[in-house]
Amino acid sequence: MKAALLHDYDPAMNVQLALEEVKPPTINRPDDVIVKVGAAGLCRTDLHIIEGVWKNIMDTEGSLLPYIMGHENAGWVEDVGSGVTSVKPGDAVICHPHRSCGICLNCRYGHDMHCSDSLFPGLGLDGGFADYFITNERALIKLNPNVTPLEVAPMADAGITAYRAARRAAALLRPGAYCVMVGIGGLGHIALQSLQAISGCRTIAVDREPAAQALAKELGADFVLDGGPDVVEQVHEITGGGAQVVLDFVGELGVENVCWKMMCQGGQMFVIGYGGAVEVPTVDLVVQEINIGGSLVGNFTELVELMELHADGKVRMHYTEYKLDDINVAIDDFKNRRFAGRGVLVP
Known part of the structure; x- marks a missing residue:
């Protein structure tokens, strides 16, 4: 063969x-x-x-x-x-x-x-x-x-990795809450559709590539951002203080240390992509009471x-x-x- x-x-x-x-x-x-x-x-x-x-x-x-x-x-x-x-x-x-x-x-x-x-x-x-x-x-x-x-x-x-993350996110998201998905590629675009099918939350898709942004819009994301230097401020403005859940499908290239800043107090971040290193001051973990964990296949x-x-x-x-x-x-x-x-x- x-x-x-x-x-x-x-x-x-x-x-x-x-x-x-x-x-x-x-x-x-x-x-x-x-x-x-x-x-x-x-x-x-x-x-x-x-x-x-x-x-x-x-x-x-x-x-x-x-x-x-x-x-x-x-x-x-x-x-x-x-x-x-x-x-x-x-x-x-x-x-x-x-x-x-x-x-x-x-x-x-x-x-x-x-x-x-x-x-x-x-x-x-x-x-x-x-x-x-x-x-x-x-x-x-x-x-x-x-x-x-x-x-x-x-x-x-890719599909069940994205679906598992979306399923875990859905358990934390009431109708009207916000979920940020960073990286609308092979996994992110499946997570976006899955979350829309099983949750009443509002979705924010973030990607630097125009083709991925177009796909996110086609798939019905409530907000689509280009991941520029003010992306954290944009997320906080849209959500009124940060998202309840952030799904990081990149996990490297510095993205992993932008994602956790998008969370609201008590928020949850799931890291699905990998290759980088998450660095969070312990004071932010305590004062913001944020949670960061991985999500496997x-x-x-x-x-x-x-x-x-x-x-x-x-x-x-x-x-x-x-x-x-x-x-x-x-x-x-x-x-x-x-x-x-x-x-x-x-x-």
Whole structure:
């Protein structure tokens, strides 16, 4: 099969993925499922993997290289292990990024993303930038008959990461309260739609890119700001003292130390993007009584909920399609923000 392989880490991002012919995956365990990739989303985490940000977490000795990235996958079941009963060859599926075990305590609580024995295709082992990849039965959700893999592949990670953040925000937001979303890209535009579907709050979208601003307006954000030097003052003026919740989908480049200043007293900031360092004087934490926390990828049931919102037309993925052969063009376009929303690779 054809696959895009990463051979070296490069902080300068000058390295390119190599398109090669490799052996397709084979069934090894009763719960294994081989998926024919219909589409695979391109994620900022993929850029961080190439940069080597994840090397000390998943590959301390460099022994994984070369390997196939791609952790936002949807397609059709190709083959199944002897113990698989819920899907069959030909079924259209979206794949939760974690191959969770189902028996650890975190899994029993429904926290698939905290599974103590999980595997993560595309992040530490071969993923979906290929014709086929292998996962397990627990990771699969059958798609609604009117939904195609191309429409939803990035929702497997970007979508449920955004949805989880929006769901956590919605629990804190009464009708009329304000939520600021910084970065209306692949995650932010999903969070905006999700929050509008499940909450009565008012939304403020912030992004420096005109295309992202246009997308936020198209998707119905109540206010759209360009992220200029007076953005904090703009937010405080709109909200009358700061937002109840701020969702930071950037998490680096200094943005993370602007976002917390947008909160009102007692506000909550969720950091979803990463790469930088949040620096808050302790006096502000105490006097303003603000809260700052991270938000990880969503669990299996959150992906089910997101698929229902998509099937009902309430959340859609804005994407740009690339052939797998053009993966390095897609990476360069993504890195340089030449498209709004998400990049999707199609074998």
